[in-house]
Amino acid sequence: MENFSQTEENYLKAIFKLSEREDKPASTNAIAGEMSTSAASVTDMLRRLAEKGLIHYEKYRGVALTEKGNKLATGLIRKHRLWEVFLLEKLRFSWDEVHDMAEQLEHIQSPELVERLDEYLGRPKFDPHGDPIPDADGNFTFRKQVFLSALNPGESGAVVGVNDHSPAFLQYLDRIGIKLGAHLRIAERFDYDESVRVLMDDANEQVLSKKVSQNLFIQKF
Amino acid sequence: MENFSQTEENYLKAIFKLSEREDKPASTNAIAGEMSTSAASVTDMLRRLAEKGLIHYEKYRGVALTEKGNKLATGLIRKHRLWEVFLLEKLRFSWDEVHDMAEQLEHIQSPELVERLDEYLGRPKFDPHGDPIPDADGNFTFRKQVFLSALNPGESGAVVGVNDHSPAFLQYLDRIGIKLGAHLRIAERFDYDESVRVLMDDANEQVLSKKVSQNLFIQKF
DNA sequence: AAATATTTTTAGACTAATCTAAAAATTGTA
């Protein structure tokens, strides 16, 4: 298989992320923002990626991944999330620490290594943040999930993921004891600031702010 | 800690390897050979490495690592060999497959990751080829070893390493059943071609060529 | 629809790492 530079790979991931989020072609500016670089640099790179058949690119019209580009991007996400599982489960890092290391590890080139790693980890379907891990063909396991903020008093479900992946948020969750799989029931919702009082694992109660409840993915019971 | 490019790191490893092998300053040409590049490129890079305080360099006089360069080089070797142990012991790769993957993994930047990996693997002192793994301070465990070719008939010892790391040699050893730790006793030596007949693990006998016996490290009993 | 604002591209330049060809320094040998 053809190899690409880490920079090229990071652009593909950025484009994938933006297209997924908006479900339409990614703009030069949006990519520049995602990559923390200038729009001019992005234009340069887009020309090169298009030449290599990784993206569909028309000047001023934004970009979308080709089949080939998509395969590559999902492969990167697969590697990233598998390494995150490894770092958390085997090396005992916490979920707010694993991202930066996985960001480097995802660029290791070796299909055989990915396969063995997947097997070693027991072919996990989700990473430590609850994000789905695509299989070797690039297929994601889809999970029906809603934000905690969408639940009504009395309803309950399990925490299956986070929307905000920042260390600050993840550390906050650790501090108040919310882990993936935790069982939450809405006890009360306060119209005043849209915060909610929840019962966690049928044990202790917490009040969660609007911001927190908008960043927790829940699978309803 | 300051970070360096993968290329710079690879030059440092090459210089370390050459200095260790010859125990004198490495020459431009030797480095070019080790790196499979031109002497001109090496000169360019040496100027840069010297500026960064990683090597002692005088034009036409060859190079040696500084304290700082040495620390970095041993750190790389430490990472390389720890990852090799991981690939072999945890992911079940064979000893002829692990090198190329480790060559990439050694450039992952994260002191904490190295520490956790070391701990996870049980702080191994030797890698799958019998090469010593430096500790976090860069100290190697030294082992008194001789080539199998230096043993006389009747003498015996354990295989503790290989001098030739090529997949061809390692696969050959696998084929004839020689693993790290195997117990060998010289049954007979043939002056004709300097081959030797050995008794392996007090079980089966093999004739090993001069070339093979010059590439196996033995710790004498 | 014209004027204005925003986005995107182009132009030109910089750095790291590389190359080939030629010049300079060192080493080996007669």
Place this chain on the structure above:
DNA sequence: TACAATTTTTAGATTAGTCTAAAAATATTT
């Protein structure tokens, strides 16, 4: 010691990825 062979360095060019500033295209507002 001087000539030849070898090694090393310099000079000048190339590619990937980046930048700023300016020009061009598109989108928005009046």
